Amino acid sequence: MLDRIILGDNQFFGINHMSEEKGRSLSIRFKDTEAIIKVIDIAHACGVRAFMLNTHDRVATICDHFRACPSRYADLRVYPSMPYAHKYANSVHEKGLVGALNAFVFSGRSVGEVVGTVIRGGMSVINKDMIEVMKLLVDAEMRMFRGLHVPAMFLQNIVTDLLLGFGARDVFVAFADHVRKTYGAEPAFNTMNMPALVDFLLESGIENPIVCSSINKTGFLMTPSRQAYERTLTRRSFRPMAMSILASGAISPREAVEYVCGLPHVESIVFGASSREHIAETVKMICSCWSIEAGAAQLAEVS
Amino acid sequence: MLRGGIVGFGRMGFTHFSLLNSHPGVDLAAVCDSSDFVLKNAARHMGVEPFKRFDKMIETTDLDFVIVATPTAMHAEVAECAIAHDAHIFVEKPLTLNPERSQRLLDLLRGKDLVHQVGYAMRFHDLFARAKSLLDSGVLGPLVTFKVEMNGPVVLHDARRSWRSKKTAGGGCLYDFASHSVDLVSYLVGPPDEVLGTVFSHIHSEGVEDALSSTFVYEGGTRGNLLANWSDRSFRKPSCRFEALGRQGRVIADFYTLKVFFNEAPELAGYTEGWNEEYLATVAAPVRFYVRGFQFTRQLDYFIECIQSRQACEACSFEDGLCTDVIMHRIRTDADRRRLHARQDNTRRQPVLRH
Numbered sequence: 083m084l085d086r087i088i089l090g091d092n093q094f095f096g097i098n099h100m101s102e103e104k105g106r107s108l109s110i111r112f113k114d115t116e117a118i119i120k121v122i123d124i125a126h127a128c129g130v131r132a133f134m135l136n137t138h139d140r141v142a143t144i145c146d147h148f149r150a151c152p153s154r155y156a157d158l159r160v161y162p163s164m165p166y167a168h169k170y171a172n173s174v175h176e177k178g179l180v181g182a183l184n185a186f187v188f189s190g191r192s193v194g195e196v197v198g199t200v201i202r203g204g205m206s207v208i209n210k211d212m213i214e215v216m217k218l219l220v221d222a223e224m225r226m227f228r229g230l231h232v233p234a235m236f237l238q239n240i241v242t243d244l245l246l247g248f249g250a251r252d253v254f255v256a257f258a259d260h261v262r263k264t265y266g267a268e269p270a271f272n273t274m275n276m277p278a279l280v281d282f283l284l285e286s287g288i289e290n291p292i293v294c295s296s297i298n299k300t301g302f303l304m305t306p307s308r309q310a311y312e313r314t315l316t317r318r319s320f321r322p323m324a325m326s327i328l329a330s331g332a333i334s335p336r337e338a339v340e341y342v343c344g345l346p347h348v349e350s351i352v353f354g355a356s357s358r359e360h361i362a363e364t365v366k367m368i369c370s371c372w373s374i375e376a377g378a379a380q381l382a383e384v385s
Numbered sequence: 386m387l388r389g390g391i392v393g394f395g396r397m398g399f400t401h402f403s404l405l406n407s408h409p410g411v412d413l414a415a416v417c418d419s420s421d422f423v424l425k426n427a428a429r430h431m432g433v434e435p436f437k438r439f440d441k442m443i444e445t446t447d448l449d450f451v452i453v454a455t456p457t458a459m460h461a462e463v464a465e466c467a468i469a470h471d472a473h474i475f476v477e478k479p480l481t482l483n484p485e486r487s488q489r490l491l492d493l494l495r496g497k498d499l500v501h502q503v504g505y506a507m508r509f510h511d512l513f514a515r516a517k518s519l520l521d522s523g524v525l526g527p528l529v530t531f532k533v534e535m536n537g538p539v540v541l542h543d544a545r546r547s548w549r550s551k552k553t554a555g556g557g558c559l560y561d562f563a564s565h566s567v568d569l570v571s572y573l574v575g576p577p578d579e580v581l582g583t584v585f586s587h588i589h590s591e592g593v594e595d596a597l598s599s600t601f602v603y604e605g606g607t608r609g610n611l612l613a614n615w616s617d618r619s620f621r622k623p624s625c626r627f628e629a630l631g632r633q634g635r636v637i638a639d640f641y642t643l644k645v646f647f648n649e650a651p652e653l654a655g656y657t658e659g660w661n662e663e664y665l666a667t668v669a670a671p672v673r674f675y676v677r678g679f680q681f682t683r684q685l686d687y688f689i690e691c692i693q694s695r696q697a698c699e700a701c702s703f704e705d706g707l708c709t710d711v712i713m714h715r716i717r718t719d720a721d722r723r724r725l726h727a728r729q730d731n732t733r734r735q736p737v738l739r740h
Binding site (some may be wrong): 096101180246248301302305307329330 | 399400402405406407420422425426429430431432514546613621624626639640641642664665666667669671673674675676677
């Protein structure tokens with residue numbers, strides 16, 4: 083089952099595609115993790131049961147909070163998106179590629195895990211294949227979500243799109259297999275190049291993939307064009323999720339929701355909001371357009 | 386189909402590979418890097434021929450073009466080799482660490498029908514390009530002052546292992562980070578007549594500067610300030626902001642927003658008196674494939690288009706790269722001169738200080 087309404091977390095980490103100043107005010111507002119949890123609780127009260135969380139260091143604290151209150155969050159579902167690219171980019175800058183990969187693969191591991199990894203190929207990623215490294219990194223990122231209900235795991239868009247450009251078919255297939263076998267979750271992909279990615283995944287034998295991409299009336303971050311997205315939505319068999327539906331505020335919420343809900347086959351909407359009013363309004367509009375009820379009834383059957 | 390090769394397979398090498406490999410008119414045939422891990426995986430998962438030595442790659446692979454994304458100190462020798470083998474060439478920023486070396490590359494290119502481009506991607510950013518059109522149109526009037534600020538959380542510890550912490554390799558905030566903002570000054574305002582008051586600061590690094598400030602003076606009276614800091618944790622990711630005050634108005638541009646103020650209604654369609662705002666979200670034209678930002682696709686597609694149509698690159702050629710190298714050389718010389726004076730002053734003051 084895939085949630086139809088998901089709250090994204092960009093706003094919590096100062097990400098705003100409209101203005102750097104707006105991004106900075108969000109960083110100030112969500113400086114304390116309690117402020118983030120407060121918004122999550124508001125969304126929960128509005129009937130949102132699903133949250134897409136990037137593997138930002140602060141998400142680990144949010145997950146600790148979820149685990150500490152099992153009864154309050156019993157029906158909560160988390161959709162991790164990995165990796166949070168900037169922490170890797172900065173580390174690569176300081177340590178070089180292999181040094182950064184080593185740091186992420188080996189940090190936070192127990193002695194037993196490190197010994198196991200060493201036996202399988204030495205104390206460095208340098209002797210390993212990229213696919214093996216990818217699995218180790220996924221495992222490292224997933225540690226913060228232990229014990230939580232994870233229906234699907236997303237590859238973050240910069241990594242997805244780099245690998246798509248590389249044409250690294252076997253890495254996508256290995257990611258999908260690893261997610262299914264190790265975590266019993268659905269593999270999913272964030273992208274800025276939805277039509278190209280969907281074709282590539284289907285050609286690679288990844289059937290009916292979950293693909294999350296910007297879908298909005300202005301065509302913002304829809305590569306190569308809004309028309310190409312609309313064609314792919316009509317002609318290809320996949321599970322589309324829409325994000326950036328407001329095009330960073332360029333479209334009014336009503337217009338945005340009506341456009342996305344009017345498209346064929348869109349299964350879910352990931353939206354970012356941080357006030358009670360905006361969350362309640364967006365949930366109400368989506369529920370009304372899709373004729374669904376907020377809360378437990380908002381799940382789409384995974385076909 | 387154009388055959389290409391990439392030398393240097395780090396962060397920018399990855400991005401260029403992804404963008405060019407998805408280009409319908411390009412066949413990426415070879416990759417060169419010093420890392421066995423990178424080469425092994427590039428060959429296995431991306432189907433390219435791996436090389437440890439760039440000269441061997443260029444000599445044996447029959448390439449139409451070469452992308453150079455190595456540490457800056459290697460740019461010149463790789464570019465020289467590519468030019469000697471008549472390959473079109475794209476070099477990551479900055480062009481080289483020495484204006485004389487950059488000039489030599491231009492000398493080698495003379496008489497050859499080769500496209501040459503430097504990776505100053507901000508010239509291909511929609512909002513900075515709009516700022517350029519506004520400034521060139523003269524609607525803001527003669528410039529009085531400008532400032533360019535570039536900040537980011539790039540070096541947050543002393544990263545001794547990285548080439549970026551080695552001055553001889555091209556590391557340091559000026560060459561590896563602020564070169565983008567220096568080029569932005571060259572692109573938007575032009576090269577200054579004087580570079581004054583440069584100060585380099587160390588925050589985490591010992592061998593290189595982590596922050597700098599400098600003043601640019603122009604004969605017409607315009608004055609500009611450059612501020613850069615790659616160890617600023619208060620920024621989520623690298624940020625660049627350009628602001629200029631003209632006699633008729635003000636322009637402020639960053640990666641997401643362009644704000645323009647006109648004292649009076651300008652003779653320019655779409656703009657009115659007072660503040661005008663434009664957002665990347667509403668003005669960015671789509672690209673064919675997107676990785677990390679529109680500007681990265683646009684600059685490489687422009688490079689390929691220049692090769693295909695046999696046109697010279699006018700948007701960001703080696704001449705432009707040389708111009709920026711000269712400004713950076715003057716900034717560094719000014720900082721060195723200032724440090725020398727400070728040291729001499731200290732020596733002179735010492736006996737006095739003992740009293």
